[in-house]
Amino acid sequence: MDASKAPSADGRLLGTLTAAACHDLMNVFATFNQALGLMDDCLAADAKTTRRTFGIKGGFAYRERFVELTAMLRGQLARAVGLTEALALAAHSVDGQGRTVAPPEALAALVALAERLLKRRKITAEVAPSDEADPCWPTLRRADYLGPVLETILACLPHLPMGGKICLSCRPDGDALAVTLAPGEGELPDDALAAGLYAARAAGAEVAPGKTLTLVFRESPTTQPASCPPQADGAS
């Protein structure tokens, strides 16, 4: 990635503000989590009282419904926490703060954030775990590869069959990171391949030749040399 790809001051500011809001949302979710937990505790205490007094005391009539509702809210809360964590990670990719993550986790966050866009064509996406046990990832800024990968996915989307699946995988390739976008089964349709190829190149990624889209991202001359471990993304 060349220096012109460095995030602008506006981009960094937006990243910082988004990440700060995400961190505060975690405080909100933590309060929801404790309040839901307290409701569960109260329901459990009621059940215990009912048992201990043979039904003379306690016995909240809607207990089972409340248990179902708190479980549902917990599910939604977990979803909100997941999305917020993904958003914080993406936001920190432009302001150079936050925690260090390996590319598969960063790609999983990207997929989580893009879920709503993929749903328009009922497409699901998954990120394959790394083949190697402890890969030595190149030192790249997350923003350098997440942006082009997203643009490539979005360019392919209209050309993929409705209800299909996208599989993302990544691996270190010398001092580069190779990210492969493939369909769940078979090969990418030719027009999806062409649209993806064009979008990836326009976004500044190298594309390895082949029947799948493999985007190659190299360390910029200004980033620190790769270190292994930890699995650095260079931004933090």
Place this chain on the structure above:
Amino acid sequence: MKKIKLLLVDDEENFVNTLSERLKMRDVPSRVVYSGEEALEAVASDEPDVVVLDLRMPGIDGMEVLRKVRAAKPDVRIIILTGHGTDATEEEAKKLGAFHYHKKPVEIDELLGTVKKAYREKMEDAMVAATFAQAGAFEEAQQILDEDKK
């Protein structure tokens, strides 16, 4: 058995009050304060065994509280509980002697487990130091107490 003297510090009042209520239902009462300044006063007056501490607070922030409490009362175990976790703050907190670093939201049983572990560790150190002191080995007792400062 002696009860854990637990101090909860967080400027998110709804969060920390609910957390305190849930801990009380689990037989672990706690004192709640909402700022770094109040936390320092509470540590000085109450001498808690364990402190659960938020990092980002108006006024004196959690990292400063951690630094001051570790300097003044090194035997107090401090657990960080924050919604603003980064690698850098986690590393700094651990370097300053935090017992554990939790990110919000955390499940109550996980947090309670950490609180009990911190308390157990504090009591074990105190007991070993007392045993050495009873035997007249004051230097060894002092060494154990000094270990807490590291």
